[in-house]
Amino acid sequence: MLKVSVKWQKEVFPDVEIDTSLPPYVFKCQLFDLTGVPPERQKIMVKGGLLKDDADWKTVGIKQGQKLMMMGTADEIVKAPEKGPVFVEDLPEEEQAVAVGHSAGLFNLGNTCYMNSTVQCLHSVPELKSALLQYRPSGRRNDLDQTSHMLTVATRDLFSELDKTAKPVAPMQFWMSLRKKYPQFGQLHNGVFMQQDAEECWTQLLYTLSLSLRSPGANDNLDTIKALFGIELVSRMHCQESGEESSEAESVYSLKCHISQEVNHLHEGLKHGLKSELEKASPPLGRSAIYIKESRINGLPRYLTIQFVRFFWKRESNQKAKILRKVDYPLELDVYDFCSSDLQKKLEAPRQFLRDEEGKKLGLKVAEKNAAAPKDDDEKMADAEGSSNTNGESSVASSQDGNSCQSEDTQLTGVYDLVAVLTHKGRSADSGHYVAWVKQEDGKWIEYDDDNPIPQREEDIVKLSGGGDWHMAYICMYKARVVRM
């Protein structure tokens, strides 16, 4: 009989007796009683290794009072989960794009950054994507020419390709179709394609899509592009001399921000752009006279496009020169001031609702209000409901060309959030570099510099307002903030 002390984790069991005539397994069973560790899980350190179940105590050489150390737990044995995790590294390429969190870049095919940045900006409009996906090549209508059809198909394919991969895409097909449809983009200079104006590309592309994406329904006016981007304007023409007045309505795809000496902010530029003077024949006077045209927005789009009129034709240098003036633009744009009084009235209720929502979000005085006059609140709610109903009706009635993609209960508020900026760097429209800065669904900004997407911070986005040789905003795209009522 020997007595040893056994150390197990932080515990010490003194005076454990070993019967050297019995195999060590018996000793392990003794320890099992003390520690609860099953013998097969016990590791007992003795000189030169672990104590084996069938070892001979004599060869092990245990001495009276020796300290032994035991390792082992009764814990569960770690098992690999049945379904191992999936790693990005193992994913096929398409799914890696999802993991990266943003879509791919586009290779520059030789001065095609204007096209790449346009595509990236428009690609960020999910409604446009889904509309394109519904476009069936077979469903081509007779009034659509072949080239427009080709361009639409190419756009659709390019958009879906961008979503599939994390690696940059070469937009060959799209580039060919675009040149076929609009030969001016195929201009060569010294054997290479020339840099083009991105705004032109943007406008032309939207125009083509608006032709091809018309719903095949009876109403020819049911136009997806128009529903998404179209801005209804009412203009009042006023002739100072004759005092005659006329008004007309028109639909445009973008608002212009005119830049002059006084313009420091987008708001001022827009105001400027909505007011113009023109000379036309005046019937009462019998000669041409100066008319003042003042426009108001009468119908708001889901996506508001604003073009900074930075380029003007400079005769002496024979190129489109650029105005470098700094014009600030906000991340959140409110166009209420530019709306016609009709539209303003319609916007009133959703705006109020939006304000309340935001107030609630900030935790402002909701409780207080409730405590003060619950009844009043109810009334207001009722009011809001009522007005929303009427509004809903009126909006259907006035039918912003049928808000096909807009569900009945969401309302525009006239408040817009910046979602994409197309910038230009350089001194003239036909030179320099175009880059798209696009807000992702998760709220992060990505700068798409051709094939290289770079994450950016939101505060850097508003720094693209010009005033130097850095990238400056040329086209801004705002997304409408809607309320669900």
Place this chain on the structure above:
Amino acid sequence: MAPAPNSSGGNAPREEASLKVPVKDPKKKDEKKDEDLSEEDLALKQQLELYVERVQDPDPGLQKAALESMRHEIRTSTSSMTSVPKPLKFLRPHYGTLKAYYETMAESDLKRYLADILSVLALTMSAEGERESLKYRLLGSEGDIGSWGHEYVRNLAGEIAQEYSKRQSEEAPIDDLMELVQQIVAFHMKHNAEPEAVDLLMEVEDLDMLMEHVDSTNFKRTCLYLTSAARYLPGPDDVSVLDIAYMIYRKFEEYANALQIALFLDNMQYVKQVFTSCDDLLRKKQFCYILARHGITFELNEGMVSDDGDREALQEIINNSKLSEGYLTLARDIEVMEPKSPEDIYKAHLLDGRASASASVDSARQNLAATFVNAFVNAGFGQDKLMTVQSDSSSSGGSSANWLFKNKEHGKASAAASLGMILLWDVDSGLAQLDKYFHGTDMQVLAGALLGVGIVNCNIKNECDPALALLGDYVDREDASVRIGAIMGLGLAYAGAQNNEVRAKLSPILDGKASLDVVAFTAISLGLIYVGSCNEEVANSIIFALMDRSESELGEPLARLLPLGLGLLYLGKQDAVEATAEVSKTFNEKIRKHCDMTLLSCAYAGTGNVLKVQNLLGHCAQHLDKGETHQGPAVLGIAMVAMAEELGLEMAIRSLEHLLQYGEQNIRRAVPLALGLLCISNPKVNVMDTLSRLSHDTDSEVAMAAVISLGLIGGGTNNARIAGMLRNLSSYYYKDASLLFCVRIAQGLVHLGKGLLTLNPYHSERFLLSPTALAGIVTMLYACLDMKAIILQKYHYVLYFLVLAMQPRMLMTVDENLRPLSVPVRVGQAVDVVGQAGRPKTITGFQTHSTPVLLAAGDRAELATEKYIPLSPILEGFVILKENPEYTEDR
């Protein structure tokens, strides 16, 4: 203007005149000078002239009187030598006369008397290199040397040094000189001029004489000077100087200091002497703490500590078994016990927008990085947020296993091993928690568990030898990764132990037909276990293993670890490497030069040998056309050699900057690593800037090395600037998985042990170099020389070699029962006080804290209370405090 040539009138003419005077008539100037003398001086001058005349008088009585008076005049004025004393000045013209007269004199007391005076006069008048002062001193009356003033003695010492070397070359007798030396040393030692005494004795190569002259008032300053001077001496002089210092400390029973020197010399005999000659148990405990910090294996025997119980207690301290406890006490005191997750370290919220989008899918590479970061940050705390969550409840397997299996293939090995890192030094709970990984079927998990056992036991010894018992059986398994896990685990657990049993397990692997990676890790492990031992048998096995490799195998990056294993055996052993270096010349040319450089840099690591640095720089200056790899080790070698002392370190940093500009790509890749080694855990701003610049280098391997090095220089400092740099790098490289991995590792290193640990292999006020710590760092750096093939491949666990260098950067004061004792201490920047007069302050810009307290690089602590006496002269690590019997409470 005025026609008068001289005198009268305005300024201009007089200036003109005075300008002309020396040209016209030099004598006139002297006269004029005489005229300028004050009456007093004039009297003195005449007096002296009179003495000179009288000395030449035939009457011995008069002669004697004259000499006596002259001597009196001189003595009263030579105490200071800020300017030439007047008597000497006035006697200057008569030096020649007196010398001539001396030659004519007959042998007599008077003649010797005159010799004394001539000796003093020669101080200012003798021509350069004539050593007349010494000559006449030897001819003189040999009276009290100090009576002529300090400057005279100093001058004499200088002349003795010259004379000595001359006589040495002529093999002339030096007895008369030594007698004089004896006097001078005695004088210096009595007059607070210990450095001068030591300098003189070093010149005449007779330091032993110092022993007779040191006393309790001056031995401290003497030894301080000796130990500091030793750094700049060529071998073997440095050893003899330190021997003397050791002897002096022992003579005055400053055993802790003696022990430091014994450890510096790596002289175990001396260490034993310290134990045998000291009979205070408490002080012996302090010695054990010092030994434990140095990380050497040391067995106490009965001769050193007679009582069995005491011996056991002391051995326990040497074995570091209480390290974990002390570290956790520190952590609780600083309130950093709360586990940190990798996200807390990345601080991605400070990089909004730029950070990679929240990935919905796990990235194996990033999870692996998180595993390492988690391990480094929570090292030794015993708890974390990934591996040890709810270790007791039944769901434990669940959550911990979850993270384990979020690592892919070989990543699981590092993940399982990271549990060992989290439970670092806590052998009991570490083994218990690792146990669950031993029973699974996954080979990678098993490999990681084995490695984890090694990590837990790193720097800890246990009488039951659990590491050997557990790992021993696995080194011969089939699966290569299990083998490597066990082998590396043994290397970490027994680093520096020179354990024969472990060698018996490992050596056969080198001879066998194991795959290259197994052989490479075996060589490293053996190198670690026998670090700095010059063990021939181990060296031979590694050499044979190297010779057995085929040429293609030798081209592999992993093959380069074999020479390193060999080099570690000779770490810091200088000349001892030569025989092996000769053998290495016969190796295959693919590895020959690489091996050569590795051996050279390891052998001279931590010596500060300037010649070797130059040699290594020479190798870096060559432009290679073939794909040779030896320049990487050469660059690392510069750092390894030069890291010994501050001056050499600064010079090395500058040389490395040059290499960056002119070196080829393989050199540029090694430079950041060398910088990382030089400033490990010591973030110098200039190096930080260089590395920050390199971290954006166009060559991705340079950038990776720079990023890792940023982690190394910030190792365990929580340095905010480096942390910020790395955060920005993480967004800069968010798309480059490899670089991002490096950035993460570096982030983990900067927050090593939440800032409580250091990687610096130097400790005890940068005096001692822990060989195992250096070996661990160097191994990791060698692996970083080819990042893409090793760390970014499946051998990422080489990062765990750093565990050898991880030590708490704390000052923990304990009472006589070794329980933590909180006392106020001043912590400030250390000041070099070597050779300074008086009692200068040793720290500057200090703050008062109460212990336990963290010490940054270059910090020094001193007790802010008289109530206790520390038993260690250097307040670092564990320090035992004894109550001061003479202390009385104020008021």
